[in-house]
Amino acid sequence: MGNSSGKIFRLTTFGESHGVAIGGVIDGCPAGMKIDFERIQQQLDRRKSGQSKISTQRKESDKVEFLSGFFEGKTTGTPIGFIIKNEDAKSKDYSHIKDTFRPSHADFTYQKKYGIRDYRGGGRSSARETANWVVAGSIAQQILSTKGVEIKAYVSAVGSVKLNKCYKEMDLSNIDGNIVRCPDSEYTEKMIFEIVKVKKEGDTIGGEITVIASGVPSGWGEPIFDKLHADIGKAMLSINAVHGFRYGFGGVDISSSRGSDVNDIIIDKSGKTKTNYSGGIQGGISNGNDIYAEMFFKPVATIMQKQNSIDTEGNKKEVEGKGRHDACVVPRAVSIVESMMALTLVNHYLISKTNRL
């Protein structure tokens, strides 16, 4: 269970890292939407491996093939089936994983849960799965665009290189102007330098991504248990390596602040607030201001250094990363974050249509 996301616009995915293909089904996509297939591929390309010197060299073209759900370029309201073939799945040598549990990987937990696992390339637990999300998320983004909603994510920290600027002080059209996907040119250099250094040492490093959704009208989000920020949080925490989530503009540390400092004063009938410490959401419902959230990523668990572990029999064993891995995932995760935001928002948009007669 657990391979579906969304109540109305519902994505169900499948696929292992080194199987024939990964893919999914989108059910509940509204009919009559003209889709720009190139935009989907562009979002996939922002996520794919082998883009630059700072990403893994696994070569996957990540071409999505749609099998259903469109007619003459438009959605028909029927489910959209799609697959992405695994092309560079080198299934040769997995002896080092087959019988060993790598530290901070899902090898041990899948084995314990299911009693069996496809260990090749991490199987189902591989971040390759996120390509499926980008396909669906990109379609969701296109639907939201017709409602005036735009979503932008960018890298706001690599290790201890933390961007201390509000998104309003920067030109977000610069995000894709560099390989690390940070809109500030000064920090960009530092971040790239950090990743290159860490990579050279056979190590990995964590980071942060910030996401903004502008143009969201007030009224999206379903209290009590499907609050908008709770659903965004869950979506983001689904991303491999995300271990923390915060919403609301965080120029200050809100949990150590006072009410008189961080209450957002409403200044006009549209609900516009003077400040936006609430990140565009009150009581779990959007209030018309920019949605703002931050995601915290762990360092990639696979490092090119020797580590102790155990084998499946419980014997001590040394493991060392092999193959093709990222030293820092956040540059490639930007379109994944946008996709998860889009999937969450499109669902709340559709549900909100049922709130009144």
Place this chain on the structure above:
Amino acid sequence: MGNSSGKIFRLTTFGESHGVAIGGVIDGCPAGMKIDFERIQQQLDRRKSGQSKISTQRKESDKVEFLSGFFEGKTTGTPIGFIIKNEDAKSKDYSHIKDTFRPSHADFTYQKKYGIRDYRGGGRSSARETANWVVAGSIAQQILSTKGVEIKAYVSAVGSVKLNKCYKEMDLSNIDGNIVRCPDSEYTEKMIFEIVKVKKEGDTIGGEITVIASGVPSGWGEPIFDKLHADIGKAMLSINAVHGFRYGFGGVDISSSRGSDVNDIIIDKSGKTKTNYSGGIQGGISNGNDIYAEMFFKPVATIMQKQNSIDTEGNKKEVEGKGRHDACVVPRAVSIVESMMALTLVNHYLISKTNRL
């Protein structure tokens, strides 16, 4: 929509702050479980108002009445219906809320979403609702206890008074030994001092709660979209005022760390790890180590100071908090956090029963 939580052990709630009663239905509770009704009431009492000098003085006995689902003291597998009457609902004077949107409250968003709202005491958006969760969460805790799982939450920060100790260094049986629910006596004093000071100034302050679930076996959690930590995160972000969530022991800042520093080395067949930066979860599945998470709370939005806002017509209007409010919610939120953890875990326990033939 959105008033249900859980796939198998499913809680559905209802009720407004100043209506006749709040309550809920628990569907999917396993049959044959002997319930200790006093433990339920104790958890409610830890949450209720008027407990101490640092909590609001609204007087609610918060006595839960069960209407179904038990027979001779045991669960029957049929739905458990329950209500908690609203006793101290002073519906007299709401003129200051009726036509005005309070800053950082849900008044504006409910009005925009539904076109109508029960403004008395915040209506459905009031934290009074969380009493329902404690009823269900306490039953869930009792079920989990039979499986060896114990859940403990405590206050780890009030404003900038932040407890910098690992839970293993403290005696968690001290949590309820003081009104702020912090297990460390030194910090306890500082925290109470901080709340009293803030309250005197008619202001409010944020805080943090830490939760630990010990005894969770490996194998709970359903990747890809129902990862254990993602479901815990969503549950915690449902709590009024929680704006951030992090799992994995955070003595260090994981997102600025290196893989070689925070990878957890497995040291024996049971999956025990040397460190627990992963917070007991790998790939969305529990690994047998302690589950560890932290929640970040905003300051309460109602302050006893004048603030600017607008009325429902869009005219500028001054508002000032009236009545009975907490200056800091975290001491009362401890049993809510435990309840949301229990609700999440009991669902993953039940789902895990279907993972194998």
Place this chain on the structure above:
Amino acid sequence: MGNSSGKIFRLTTFGESHGVAIGGVIDGCPAGMKIDFERIQQQLDRRKSGQSKISTQRKESDKVEFLSGFFEGKTTGTPIGFIIKNEDAKSKDYSHIKDTFRPSHADFTYQKKYGIRDYRGGGRSSARETANWVVAGSIAQQILSTKGVEIKAYVSAVGSVKLNKCYKEMDLSNIDGNIVRCPDSEYTEKMIFEIVKVKKEGDTIGGEITVIASGVPSGWGEPIFDKLHADIGKAMLSINAVHGFRYGFGGVDISSSRGSDVNDIIIDKSGKTKTNYSGGIQGGISNGNDIYAEMFFKPVATIMQKQNSIDTEGNKKEVEGKGRHDACVVPRAVSIVESMMALTLVNHYLISKTNRL
């Protein structure tokens, strides 16, 4: 599990026949709907016991108390909690049920499933539960009325007394003009005669109900697995004693007919068809014609005659019905059928709002 119905307008119920109260929660009811509470009570009164000489003499006033979800007489979009107290629950003598499994009752299956059961009055398996459905169904009917949809059910057979008339040949405003709820005066007499006779003999008899929903626009229903007729069928099969379901006008036996005889010819742009063998549904989606369905009821299992059975130890035992039971349930089931139709339709109405951008 299994105590909820509906994807958007979702009813969750609880309660045992002889507990404190039965009740439920309706989540997802659109906001701003003015509710006529008397109409709800009228529907409950059509279902309640003790109405006439042909129904059981258990005395329940079946007064519904609403606990939440309304403000100034209108729905607020928040969940509607309600209870109906059990007043005439005589818990005295159940020794004859406690240790014995009554033939064709749910005693044996509940015991086997849960290992425990509330045997008083059949516990959760009692048809008393259906009062909850009528509360929710009546609200659903009022919502549908604002869209021009009207639902009418009537008794079309009692035992072998089968009404062989199309609903268009009768005046449906006569349904409540008699105690058996059949719109044809000739058949009414025969049906009442049959019930009285069967009752006198300490026996029970089955029957049939026909339901029509007029004014349903084309486009409701979600293929593939939530086809409109499949959801109606499931709803009807949930009613105690219903063992068969058929949709599509059945003046002829459709499964032994030819395509050339029962194809419905579309005669105008609105989708109006010359005949309506399809019962207003094509491919699982409403086509704008009247929805038409028939439900088949088993005789009540409790008879006032001696029957063989076994006790909980497996020993042979004689059982004999005691107390207050209907000889034929269909007259009281008319408002239940209408309610289940309304609950199904209101969900498909709300879902259909998300079909297009």
Place this chain on the structure above:
Amino acid sequence: MGNSSGKIFRLTTFGESHGVAIGGVIDGCPAGMKIDFERIQQQLDRRKSGQSKISTQRKESDKVEFLSGFFEGKTTGTPIGFIIKNEDAKSKDYSHIKDTFRPSHADFTYQKKYGIRDYRGGGRSSARETANWVVAGSIAQQILSTKGVEIKAYVSAVGSVKLNKCYKEMDLSNIDGNIVRCPDSEYTEKMIFEIVKVKKEGDTIGGEITVIASGVPSGWGEPIFDKLHADIGKAMLSINAVHGFRYGFGGVDISSSRGSDVNDIIIDKSGKTKTNYSGGIQGGISNGNDIYAEMFFKPVATIMQKQNSIDTEGNKKEVEGKGRHDACVVPRAVSIVESMMALTLVNHYLISKTNRL
């Protein structure tokens, strides 16, 4: 919406009759199950077109390709993705459907619902979709087999040729011994004769299928709203052309019977009953006796005769069936019925694991 079925073992499907491929994802399949892939293909072959003189001549090999979810021949607990390519999709000439609504087809309703439709071969409304169900249903059947459950369906009527024998009087191993899939050789001849005759006249005919599931233990089914028979009913009513459903052995007309005639007397501790008018289900829960149900099929809507209809502009238009259609679908629907029964039962089996601690 509506393209998923099942709460735990959940099938989500996609695909249009004349698109690239149809397919699906099965989520929640228990891990560690050794699958016999040939049995899956055999079930597909029983459903496929072009099997015999009485089925349509469309040539589809219906070879299923699995893309994920298996490792070394066993299920891994991760989702099973699969596709079936459309090989004989002649997309040449659809001018007769493109602008015309065929009588008793879903052309009109899809157009009204979505504002757009893939008219080629009926698009999503084609019964080609049911091949997906057979893939998933066959896996479900293999799981159930390990629990001792066996499912058998057979044709019990073609038009007015109705088999008046109880399944216990026949040898069910004969079902596949003839092209009509009726276990009785005498009726087999009559049924084939009827289909051939109807086909020659360019017409179509309805029919009936009976299904038996033996070996189901007591305790499956979740009252109130997911009763076992209600879920079976919904599953069966999802099958194209099924317009009626009845459970419980129907040698007599139960709704015109008396309680004293059709009550099932329990004769031993296992719950075995003397008669089985209840069809193996009491109160929505299996009682350990054979599950028995009957499905009623409409005649296929496409006939090789001229019929009146309208075009998309509302003008009168004559239509006439073209191409390759069945005169009677029931022989090919036998493995579909078995599959839907298996999908329903496997879900209730898995859910029943959570009923007790």
